[in-house]
Amino acid sequence: MENRIITISREYGSGGRAIGRKLADKLGIHCYDAELIQRIVEKSGYPADYVKEKGEDAEGGGLSMFLVDRRLGPTHQDTLWKIQSQVISELADKESCVIVGRCADYILQARADCLTVFIHAGFDKRVKRIINEYGEPEEKAYKRLKDRDKRRMAYYNYYTDKKWGNAENYHVCLDSGALGIDKCVEVLAQLY
Amino acid sequence: MENRIITISREYGSGGRAIGRKLADKLGIHCYDAELIQRIVEKSGYPADYVKEKGEDAEGGGLSMFLVDRRLGPTHQDTLWKIQSQVISELADKESCVIVGRCADYILQARADCLTVFIHAGFDKRVKRIINEYGEPEEKAYKRLKDRDKRRMAYYNYYTDKKWGNAENYHVCLDSGALGIDKCVEVLAQLY
Numbered sequence: 328m329e330n331r332i333i334t335i336s337r338e339y340g341s342g343g344r345a346i347g348r349k350l351a352d353k354l355g356i357h358c359y360d361a362e363l364i365q366r367i368v369e370k371s372g373y374p375a376d377y378v379k380e381k382g383e384d385a386e387g388g389g390l391s392m393f394l395v396d397r398r399l400g401p402t403h404q405d406t407l408w409k410i411q412s413q414v415i416s417e418l419a420d421k422e423s424c425v426i427v428g429r430c431a432d433y434i435l436q437a438r439a440d441c442l443t444v445f446i447h448a449g450f451d452k453r454v455k456r457i458i459n460e461y462g463e464p465e466e467k468a469y470k471r472l473k474d475r476d477k478r479r480m481a482y483y484n485y486y487t488d489k490k491w492g493n494a495e496n497y498h499v500c501l502d503s504g505a506l507g508i509d510k511c512v513e514v515l516a517q518l519y
Numbered sequence: 520m521e522n523r524i525i526t527i528s529r530e531y532g533s534g535g536r537a538i539g540r541k542l543a544d545k546l547g548i549h550c551y552d553a554e555l556i557q558r559i560v561e562k563s564g565y566p567a568d569y570v571k572e573k574g575e576d577a578e579g580g581g582l583s584m585f586l587v588d589r590r591l592g593p594t595h596q597d598t599l600w601k602i603q604s605q606v607i608s609e610l611a612d613k614e615s616c617v618i619v620g621r622c623a624d625y626i627l628q629a630r631a632d633c634l635t636v637f638i639h640a641g642f643d644k645r646v647k648r649i650i651n652e653y654g655e656p657e658e659k660a661y662k663r664l665k666d667r668d669k670r671r672m673a674y675y676n677y678y679t680d681k682k683w684g685n686a687e688n689y690h691v692c693l694d695s696g697a698l699g700i701d702k703c704v705e706v707l708a709q710l711y
Contacts, residue, residue: 447687492686495639500692506710514706518698 330423332441333519334431336483338492339384339475340453340460342503342511343446347427349512354519359418360427363411366418371410373403381407383428383482384475408486432497433487442518445497446511448504522615524633525711526623528675530684531576531667532645532652534695534703535638539619541704546711551610552619555603558610563602565595573599575620575674576667600678624689625679634710637689638703640696 333350337343344360351358359366364382368375381404395402401409412434418424419435426435432443448456450472457468480491489496499518501511525542529535536552543550551558556574560567573596587594593601604626610616611627618627624635640648642664649660672683681688691710693703 445686445692494637494684494686494689494692495694497686497692498694498697500637500686500689502687502690505690510710514710517709518702518706 329440330419330421331519332419332423332431332435332438333425333444333515334435334441335425335427335444335446336430336432336497337428337446338448338453339479340457340472341446341448342456342508344427345508346446346503346511346515347425349508350515350519351425353512353516354423354425356423356425358425358427363414363418363426363429366414367407367411370414371407373407377403378407382411383430384478385482430483430487433483433489442499442515443497444515445492445494445500446503447492447500448502452504521632522611522613523711524611524615524623524627524630525617525636525707526627526633527617527619527636527638528622528624528689529620529638530640530645531671532649532664533638533640534648534700536619537700538638538695538703538707539617541700542707542711543617545704545708546615546617548615548617550617550619555606555610555618555621558606559599559603562606563599565599569595570599574603575622576670577674622675622679625675625681634691634707635689636707637684637686637692638695639684639692640694644696 333347335343335347337346347358347360364375364378367373367378371378385404397405411429415426415429415431415434418426419438419441432445435441436443453472454465454468457463457472458465461468463471483489483491494500499515501514503511506514525539527535527539529538539552540550556567556570559565560570563570577596589597603621607618607621607623607626610618611630611633624637627633628635645664646657646660649655649664650657653660655663675681675683686692691707693706695703698706
């Protein structure tokens, strides 16, 4: 049988990762999330911390990404993007799976066998979720969320030619705050 | 039983109206589309053609909507918006139903019993659909689509405080071009 891939982009705190894991369990396929980073580490030779830091949640996103001097060639982050794209494409060739984050929707957009998903939720619901999940004080959770939203948007908008959070980028967008995690999993399993 | 409403915003040519009708049939509830205009006509006293023209596909959207002189009070289109909002709210109070277009997602956003949906599709697929549905020559269909996209976006962005096509505005966004009309109906019926 042909491989079938589900990519899940998600707002920070929306439960997109949890949805990816539950969905993969339900479908009996693998969910690549942290393991994605491990594979990129192996392929790139960069330290795990660096790969993590320079991913979709890279600090100093936004303008600085555009302003950095590339006259002498690509940055390490650019190289990392290239390797990440290779790793994700290889995974999609190898097996049916769920891939969470890292612009997999964009990297695999040409594939007919790929269902691209975006999970989002209202800001307050995401703050609540972070407080419950990570036990952070509200003020800190609020600040972190604002920060992560900015970083992911900057990373996505820079490395893809699309706009973060635009419905047209995805086959399915779901509000996990309104629908709930389990309902999202159910719908995506039905669409698979 | 409490009323439950589904609002369907849709890109022109995406089949959103067809999905709304099929979904309403499947759920055994009413689908308000053209009838919405009839009710607005009755309530406003404006001619049907005017109500149709000054709706979400109003000509001369974009800047002109902002530039029109409102110092002497609201425009007829503003009045129409107000009446349209009343009609949609009354429908939602009265019965479970599907409401297609006219920013119903925004007008009913405060209601807990409302599922807001956005239907979109790739430009080429929408062009094909218009050619098949309305038998238009490709060049004309292409031009009309570009024009309608601009109008709906301008109308939505002006009368709501949101951005047209942004996933966060809706509980569910579906690419009808990739998933197909029937699959969209199936998923929405499951979510209802």
